[in-house]
Amino acid sequence: MAGFHEIIGHDDVVNHLQNAIQMGKVSHAYIFNGEVGAGKKMLASAFAMALQCEKHGTDPCMECDSCKRALSKNHPDIITITHEKPNSIGIEDIRIQLIDDVSIKPYTGPYKIYILNEAEKLTLQAQNALLKTIEEPPAYAVILLLTSNADALLPTISSRCVTLNLRPVKENEVKEYLMEHMHLPDYQAQIDAAFAQGNIGKAKQIAESTEFAEMAERAFRILRKSNELELYELVEMIKELTAEKQNIYDYLDLFTMWFRDVLLFKATKEVDGLIFKDQYNYIKERAKKSSYEGIENIIDAIGKARERLHSNVNFDLVMELLFMTIREN
Structure with missing residues (x-):
């Protein structure tokens, strides 16, 4: 209280x-x-x-x-x-x-x-x-x-x-709160605040959870392997992760944030605005490979995947379509 x-x-x-x-x-x-x-x-x-x-x-x-x-x-x-x-x-x-x-x-x-x-x-x-x-x-x-x-x-x-x-709280206010009250370092507070999307309760939960950092690392591993592995292998990876208590929608949020970083870096060539600064090398590499239109297609495809899952479309099919888009672009 x-x-x-x-x-x-x-x-x-x-x-x-x-x-x-x-x-x-x-x-x-x-x-x-x-x-x-x-x-x-x-x-x-x-x-x-x-x-x-x-x-x-x-x-x-x-x-x-x-x-x-x-x-x-x-x-x-x-x-x-x-x-x-x-x-x-x-x-x-x-x-x-x-x-x-x-x-x-x-x-x-x-x-x-x-x-x-x-x-x-x-x-x-x-x-x-x-x-x-x-x-x-x-x-x-x-x-x-x-x-x-x-x-x-x-x-x-x-x-x-x-x-x-109640509207979402501004991201910088959430970040400040996490740094002052939860004593998070700047970089971590930035990621948690971005992921919480203006929800203080969610931001606190993420800040206190060791699982979130592990989940982010797994999400990036999937993105890094998205070109090497077969589609069915990627779908299996996602399936294993989301069979645990983590939510597939959280992974989709992380994917969106990562590709927004790619888009931002492609446009500005600056590290400062990035959420995932520690992923700089991978983000830079991806920005070289994809066109602006391609990255926007991927971000749209993540949104579509979310809608399809909400409408109970078959999980494997939704994920295959998403990874196909990530590869093609």
Whole structure:
């Protein structure tokens, strides 16, 4: 848990929430919409703490009794809703923890705040039950729905909530965060930030993982061998790697980043802008071999491979087509 001042990026969302507090125009229901790891929980908890803070500022003071209780996760008026089933939030979960509870006035704070993570997992019955509370909430109730897919919520719910969409954080802000807080060297922070694509949670996960560096090395090995090996051998290599817990989409992201480096080097002949500076010799070699059009064809082909896999096209076929394009260009 942290205050607004510790949140990286999302300035528009933070400003919106702080203005609402300052002007006394806090809505009774909010939807925080953004991908997993984008920072929804941090924003929701900072907002909840600020609303309950005894100093009544726009940022939690972190020192009063209310903030201390929130930090130790035992504030009686900040309720995080839990659910038994991993893939759905049922009507009973909502009824017991929210609908029946909301009529009881706050114990200590001015508000009673409900934080519901993974709101896209609400069943239709649970959403309909929740709708009644959102339509006629007590003045002290604030409901925060956190979701990675706002479209899964009924339009009748969405229309009664203030929706805040979390955009990707700027790459240089992610990089700075990794260098300052995770103590990564410049070069490593650059790679992790580029790979995380504006997602702080993902960047932290990558920074803490030894597997990521190994995965990158394997991805480059495949690219380096893409001209020597037979197509079926390359497909087998990829198959072995992705049979482990690593995700094929992560490999495709790494391929894209690598070929973008090739394109950039071909255009500028400079090392500075490259993400994978340690791959300089291979990138330079590839830039000599491929035309601009060829590299763009490859980047397009990686995007197509991703779409085909999402549409459940046969894995071997998708990979063969991709490697054929990498070879031809």
